[in-house]
Amino acid sequence: MHLIQPTKSALLLLLGVLMGTGLLASSHREAPLISDDPLADNVDVYAFRSPDMDGMVTLIATYIPMQLPHGGPNWYHFGEDIRYEIHVDNDADTKGDDMVFRFTFKRKNEDPSTFFNIRLGKENLKTTYNLDMIDRSARATRLVTDGVVPAPNIGPRSIQSGVGLGQDSYESYSNSAVDTLDNGMMVFAGPVDDPFFVDLGGIFDLGDTPRQDGDPIDGLACFNVNALVLNVPIDMLRRDNTRDDDDDDDGMPDDILDGDYVIGVWASASRPRVRVLQDDGSKPEITDNTYVQVSRLGMPLTNEAVIPVGMKDYWNALTPYEELADTLLDKHFYNPELALYMDDDEFGGAVPAFAPLRVQTASQTVLGNVDFTNGADGLFILKGNAALDGSALDDDVFGNLLLPGAGKPRSVDLWPIFHTGVPNLAPYQLATGKTPGNPLTAGKPFINNFLPNGGDMLRLNMAVPATSRDSADFSSLGLIQAAVLGLTDPRFNGDTEIQFIPNMDGFPNGRRLEDDVTRIELQAVAGLVLAAVGLGYDDYDITDADASLASPDLLGVYSYTTGVEENDLAFRDTFPYLALPHSAKGECSGAIRPNAVDDFFTTDGLGIDAPRVVGINFPNPFQTQTTIKLRVRETTAVNIDLYDVNGRRMSNLARRAFPAGEHLIPVQVTNLPQGIYFAVVSNGSGEVMQTLRMVKSH
Numbered sequence: 001m002h003l004i005q006p007t008k009s010a011l012l013l014l015l016g017v018l019m020g021t022g023l024l025a026s027s028h029r030e031a032p033l034i035s036d037d038p039l040a041d042n043v044d045v046y047a048f049r050s051p052d053m054d055g056m057v058t059l060i061a062t063y064i065p066m067q068l069p070h071g072g073p074n075w076y077h078f079g080e081d082i083r084y085e086i087h088v089d090n091d092a093d094t095k096g097d098d099m100v101f102r103f104t105f106k107r108k109n110e111d112p113s114t115f116f117n118i119r120l121g122k123e124n125l126k127t128t129y130n131l132d133m134i135d136r137s138a139r140a141t142r143l144v145t146d147g148v149v150p151a152p153n154i155g156p157r158s159i160q161s162g163v164g165l166g167q168d169s170y171e172s173y174s175n176s177a178v179d180t181l182d183n184g185m186m187v188f189a190g191p192v193d194d195p196f197f198v199d200l201g202g203i204f205d206l207g208d209t210p211r212q213d214g215d216p217i218d219g220l221a222c223f224n225v226n227a228l229v230l231n232v233p234i235d236m237l238r239r240d241n242t243r244d245d246d247d248d249d250d251g252m253p254d255d256i257l258d259g260d261y262v263i264g265v266w267a268s269a270s271r272p273r274v275r276v277l278q279d280d281g282s283k284p285e286i287t288d289n290t291y292v293q294v295s296r297l298g299m300p301l302t303n304e305a306v307i308p309v310g311m312k313d314y315w316n317a318l319t320p321y322e323e324l325a326d327t328l329l330d331k332h333f334y335n336p337e338l339a340l341y342m343d344d345d346e347f348g349g350a351v352p353a354f355a356p357l358r359v360q361t362a363s364q365t366v367l368g369n370v371d372f373t374n375g376a377d378g379l380f381i382l383k384g385n386a387a388l389d390g391s392a393l394d395d396d397v398f399g400n401l402l403l404p405g406a407g408k409p410r411s412v413d414l415w416p417i418f419h420t421g422v423p424n425l426a427p428y429q430l431a432t433g434k435t436p437g438n439p440l441t442a443g444k445p446f447i448n449n450f451l452p453n454g455g456d457m458l459r460l461n462m463a464v465p466a467t468s469r470d471s472a473d474f475s476s477l478g479l480i481q482a483a484v485l486g487l488t489d490p491r492f493n494g495d496t497e498i499q500f501i502p503n504m505d506g507f508p509n510g511r512r513l514e515d516d517v518t519r520i521e522l523q524a525v526a527g528l529v530l531a532a533v534g535l536g537y538d539d540y541d542i543t544d545a546d547a548s549l550a551s552p553d554l555l556g557v558y559s560y561t562t563g564v565e566e567n568d569l570a571f572r573d574t575f576p577y578l579a580l581p582h583s584a585k586g587e588c589s590g591a592i593r594p595n596a597v598d599d600f601f602t603t604d605g606l607g608i609d610a611p612r613v614v615g616i617n618f619p620n621p622f623q624t625q626t627t628i629k630l631r632v633r634e635t636t637a638v639n640i641d642l643y644d645v646n647g648r649r650m651s652n653l654a655r656r657a658f659p660a661g662e663h664l665i666p667v668q669v670t671n672l673p674q675g676i677y678f679a680v681v682s683n684g685s686g687e688v689m690q691t692l693r694m695v696k697s698h
Contacts, residue, residue: 216563323455378409460510478506637684
């Protein structure tokens with residue numbers, strides 16, 4: 001028998017295919033059925049106060065996950081027989097959407113005689129869209145007709161050259177597809193960089209994040225998605241005509257807690273109930289025009305990391321309004337699986353990466369010690385106690401909504417975060433100003449995004465202003481960081497007055513592009529929200545007058561990180577805010593990325609020659625400095641130059657002979673503007689051995 005030795009290029013190609021296949025088993029393909037229908041797969045939903053346009057709210061829904069930028073010749077596209085919808089609800093007195101923004105798409109081949117997607121000014125798979133707004137009475141108003149969807153970022157010849165579309169740049173071409181309506185509303189539909197950032201490999205390898213055996217990796221770096229982006233006037237979204245007769249409705253909120261400015265936002269994709277495929281290759285025939293929801297999304301990671309595999313398709317088929325009435329799924333929020341891996345009496349020891357994340361087992365209060373671990377009673381131990389009178393947990397206020405029964409400890413925090421939002425009532429005010437050890441006393445008002453109208457959706461109080469992205473206070477920890485400031489910062493913790501605290505506009509009060517939702521949700525499962533309202537961790541001693549809620553256990557949860565805290569590309573400062581899609585000819589165009597995978601080129605055991613020098617840089621993205629780690633197989637002369645995206649040489653980072661082993665090279669980038677840079681590693685003969693893509697964020 002002859003053993004055929006593969007060539008180096010063939011083997012690398014095979015490894016690349018295998019790596020790509022593994023990556024597709026991701027959180028973005030969150031349910032078994034929808035994973036087979038990527039065109040209808042919701043990826044993420046965002047809702048936030050527009051950072052550069054006062055009086056506007058940005059709504060974003062992304063679809064079609066994990067798009068390789070070089071995915072030709074049949075590029076990713078919106079489906080023609082799919083209704084893509086962004087839903088908005090603003091009235092808790094009625095069940096159902098108050099407005100729906102429905103996108104429908106058409107495609108056309110302008111030059112079917114070529115296999116190219118773009119040639120000589122003509123575009124195949126050219127996509128346009130209509131946008132309709134549908135009100136509560138099912139009346140539809142056409143907002144955009146034949147809106148333009150930019151072509152994929154195939155490369156400079158396709159987009160910029162005279163044999164392509166002849167555009168100045170992909171950025172100007174993409175921006176030209178933005179529609180601005182008479183009322184100031186702005187609309188964009190098209191390909192963008194995937195804005196989500198997460199170490200997928202670590203998360204789904206049984207919670208190995210931060211990784212115990214290597215550097216964290218953004219599993220979504222270099223992937224694109226398709227996005228629907230709206231900037232909508234707040235006056236158009238807020239609850240209308242609901243003020244008391246003795247109130248003046250001047251179109252302005254009463255304060256940052258104004259409930260008339262709370263909206264719920266979710267997105268969906270629906271397909272016709274029946275379609276028949278044609279044997280001549282023509283488009284399917286629609287034989288039943290009743291549309292069926294096949295995917296939905298509101299809060300991030302719900303169907304990925306909360307709902308178990310056996311219920312994921314069921315969850316996707318429900319609307320949030322059906323979900324609220326269906327108690328079958330509630331148990332997964334009352335006793336979340338993730339909490340089992342944060343409990344030393346359960347499986348905490350099996351997930352060492354979660355060691356800082358521990359749920360309160362004996363939170364000390366003057367009302368008794370409270371256990372929030374799975375299966376415990378939580379605050380249900382106070383059921384019927386007069387101390388609950390007037391609080392959100394009082395049966396006369398919200399019924400059994402927040403204390404439905406024994407053995408459901410997280411009914412008071414995780415369930416309402418996902419299903420109703422949080423009211424401005426005890427115990428949901430910050431511990432600032434509360435009687436120590438009594439979370440039911442009045443504290444500092446924090447947030448009101450309470451809208452008990454349905455199940456899982458983003459809830460945003462639009463009365464809360466945007467935190468400037470340039471502010472030193474801005475944080476990707478959203479409401480977690482706002483709570484920390486409210487508890488510890490002298491600007492905010494001196495009284496119980498209503499104040500805007502930076503990042504009160506962050507997740508889970510809506511969701512900003514920058515918010516690190518994976519980290520926030522893991523911290524929330526570990527009980528950090530409970531601690532913020534006065535239900536401290538086990539090491540907080542209420543009998544010690546000098547004790548602080550910021551105990552070592554709390555600080556451990558607060559400082560926890562997955563290691564991936566920023567997107568691989570910086571977000572834009574203006575609408576549509578998302579980063580441009582990666583190019584099919586750019587640094588993400590299919591080459592295996594050694595700067596993302598530390599050990600990938602250690603290939604001696606495969607019978608091929610490993611390169612003499614392999615480098616990565618970490619952290620990446622970075623702000624003021626990063627480090628290049630070189631792994632050298634044998635003594636080699638190495639030169640490292642830093643270039644910007646225009647090919648200008650910025651500096652020399654190293655020029656010397658490196659002996660075998662690992663070497664750390666610090667890189668100071670304080671004076672460089674944010675953007676993408678390339679560290680070019682060459683040998684003594686000037687031969688380029690590797691190029692590292694490096695992102696400096698703001």
